[in-house]
Amino acid sequence: MPNKVVIDPGHGGADSGAIGNGIIEKDLTLKISQYMKKRLEDLGIETSITRDSDITLEPTNRTKKVQEFYGKGSDVLVVSNHINAGGGDGAEIIYALRNNDKLSSLIAKEFINNGQNVRKYYQRRLPSDSSKDYYYMLRNTPNNESIIVEYGFLDGSGDDVVLLKNNYEQLTEGVVKAIANYLNVPYSLPNSNGLYIVKKGDTLWSIARLNNTTVDEIKRLNNLKTNSLTIGQQLILNETTTPDTNTYTVESGDTLYKIANQYNVSVDKIKELNNLNNNILSVGQKLIIPSSNYPVEEPIEIKNYYIVKPGDTLYQIAIKSNTTVEDIKKQNNLISNTLTIGQQLQIPTKTQYTTYTVINGDSLYSIARKFNTTVNNLISINNLATTNLSIGQKLLIPS
Ligand SMILES: [Zn+2]
Numbered sequence: 001m002p003n004k005v006v007i008d009p010g011h012g013g014a015d016s017g018a019i020g021n022g023i024i025e026k027d028l029t030l031k032i033s034q035y036m037k038k039r040l041e042d043l044g045i046e047t048s049i050t051r052d053s054d055i056t057l058e059p060t061n062r063t064k065k066v067q068e069f070y071g072k073g074s075d076v077l078v079v080s081n082h083i084n085a086g087g088g089d090g091a092e093i094i095y096a097l098r099n100n101d102k103l104s105s106l107i108a109k110e111f112i113n114n115g116q117n118v119r120k121y122y123q124r125r126l127p128s129d130s131s132k133d134y135y136y137m138l139r140n141t142p143n144n145e146s147i148i149v150e151y152g153f154l155d156g157s158g159d160d161v162v163l164l165k166n167n168y169e170q171l172t173e174g175v176v177k178a179i180a181n182y183l184n185v186p187y188s189l190p191n192s193n194g195l196y197i198v199k200k201g202d203t204l205w206s207i208a209r210l211n212n213t214t215v216d217e218i219k220r221l222n223n224l225k226t227n228s229l230t231i232g233q234q235l236i237l238n239e240t241t242t243p244d245t246n247t248y249t250v251e252s253g254d255t256l257y258k259i260a261n262q263y264n265v266s267v268d269k270i271k272e273l274n275n276l277n278n279n280i281l282s283v284g285q286k287l288i289i290p291s292s293n294y295p296v297e298e299p300i301e302i303k304n305y306y307i308v309k310p311g312d313t314l315y316q317i318a319i320k321s322n323t324t325v326e327d328i329k330k331q332n333n334l335i336s337n338t339l340t341i342g343q344q345l346q347i348p349t350k351t352q353y354t355t356y357t358v359i360n361g362d363s364l365y366s367i368a369r370k371f372n373t374t375v376n377n378l379i380s381i382n383n384l385a386t387t388n389l390s391i392g393q394k395l396l397i398p399s
Contacts, residue, residue, distance in 0.1 A: 002077035002145050002183060004046040004070045008137065009033035010082040013056025018085035021161045023154040025083040026054065028164060032081045032151065032172045039176045043185055044200035044231040046070075063140040077103075077179070078146040080137045089158035091171075092150040093121035096138040097131075099145050103182045107149065110174030115369065116152060116163055149175060170374065186232030189364070189375075189387040198233040211237050234388070247390075250285040263289045273392055288392045308343040321347045353381070353396040358389045371397045 009029040011017035017025025033049055040047040048069040051057055057065065070076045084092060091111045093104040104121035111118050124134035133139040138146045151171055152160035163171060173190065180187040188197050196207060204215045204227050218224070221236045229235075248259060256279050260267045270276070273288045281287075306317055314337050318325045325337070331346045339345075356367060364375045364387050378384070381396050389395075 002075050004048075004075060005040055005077045005079060005179065005183075006048050006050065006066050006069050006144075007033045007037050007040075008050045008062065008066060008078060008080040010080055012051050012054055015056060018083055018154055020085060020155040021165075023083065023161070023164055025085075025154065028083055028151075028154075028168060029081045030054065032168055035169055035172050036079070036081070036176055039173065039190065040179065042190070042197050042199065043176070043180050043187060044198075045180070045183060045185055046200075059136045059140070063137065066137075066141055066144070072141075072143045074143050074145060076144045077183070078137070078141050078144045079175075079179070080146070080148045082148055082150045083164065084150040084153045085155050086153065087155050087157060088119060088153045089156050089160060090117040090119040091152055092119050094124055094135060094138065094148040094150075095121065096141075096146045097123050097125065097133050098142070099147075103145070103178065104147060106178035106182055107147075107175050110178045111171065113365070113369070114170050114174040115167065116160075116171055116174075117158070167374070186230065188232045188234055196235045196237050198229045198231055198235065200231055202229060202231075203227070204229065207235065207237075213237055234386075236386075246289045248287045248289045250281045250283055250287060252283050254281055254283075255279070256281060259287065259289070265290050273394065275392075288390065306345045306347050308339045308341055308345065310341050312339060312341075313337070314339060317345065317347070323348055353398055355394045356397050358391055358393040358395065360391055362389055363387075364389065367395065367397075373398055 009026070009032070011026035011029060013026075015026065017029070019025065030051070030053075034052065037047050037049050050062055050065050066078055067076075091108070093107050095101055095104045101121060108118040108121050126132040126134050126139070135148055137148060151168065152164050154161060154164060177187050196211065198207075204218055204224075208215045208218055215227070218235060218237065219227075221238070246263075248263075250259075256267045256270060256276075260270055267279070269290055270287060271279075273290060306321065308317075314325045314328055314334075318328055321328075327348050328334070328345060329337075331348045356371070358367075364378055364384075368375045368378055375387070377398065378395060379387070381398065
């Protein structure tokens with residue numbers, strides 16, 4: 001079973017790989033691979049990369065390099081990242097003749113979870129010698145567990161180009177998750193909001209020292225009773241990253257008014273969050289309490305720009321932008337209705353948001369998928385300090 005990973009960004013230097021629709025394979029495979037390396041290391045997995053810049057690697061040098069990092073054994077997983085061309089649609093994973101399809105099937109599942117369809121995962125044989133792998137990266141790394149991942153078609157007929165350009169990190173994150181599961185390493189989401197993910201070799205003391213805090217403070221913030229940590233565990237390192245909601249257990253003599261006052265929130269807010277129809281509480285009842293940075297639910301105003309084209313009038317622009325001439329004039333300090341071609345106008349528009357209440361089993365990923373948005377988008381719209389969700393939490397969803 002592998003416990004180390006060598007990542008191989010396909011092509012490089014004089015060999016650009018496929019090119020199309022503004023995507024150059026060697027550049028995208030490098031970005032994907034660097035993201036993958038960082039994330040696998042975040043999860044405590046020992047990882048190396050065959051190239052970390054735009055250099056040429058001949059096939060012989062490349063496979064030699066792969067085996068120089070951790071040797072030629074089956075304890076090494078080799079992941080060669082590529083972008084497909086030829087006009088198809090979807091991802092492909094090719095695994096070596098000597099290996100089974102377990103990892104490939106996990107990766108395929110993650111692609112699908114992240115909105116990318118999978119054409120197939122398969123093995124391919126050399127026509128001149130069917131006992132050998134077709135691809136040299138699989139053929140010439142004979143005891144390593146080796147796979148080639150094709151993330152999509154840069155000249156694809158479906159949504160591949162958009163996914164490769166805008167969602168390559170999310171697709172790669174899925175592969176990272178599949179690898180972590182396959183290697184039996186606890187997986188946690190990327191640390192985008194100040195949460196610290198425990199790595200191999202970390203101690204509370206080393207984390208405290210590197211982050212300018214103290215062991216006692218970390219223990220207090222995370223309610224830790226002992227000093228032991230597990231790899232992949234997420235730690236709050238300072239007050240500002242505490243979750244957006246707390247749970248409060250009702251005590252004898254409590255009223256909604258008293259609790260609301262204590263947490264500096266409104267009674268209505270607590271009722272809404274907990275689906276309460278009246279003000280009656282029972283001792284022992286658990287309430288979700290929003291913290292003061294809890295997201296607002298009023299539609300948020302987002303300013304758009306419009307560039308005036310020949311023939312445009314303020315009236316037409318207002319109708320098109322679902323606003324009024326008066327509002328556009330006010331927003332842009334216009335004293336007359338005269339426009340010049342190329343003029344930039346700020347258009348006041350209301351972007352509509354709906355709210356979604358988190359239920360058991362939800363993750364930011366599943367919610368993003370459900371509403372056709374991205375995890376990063378949800379984090380920024382909702383000003384989330386953590387990727388952990390609590391049941392009953394309300395999220396703003398762009399509509
Ligand atoms: Zn390639």
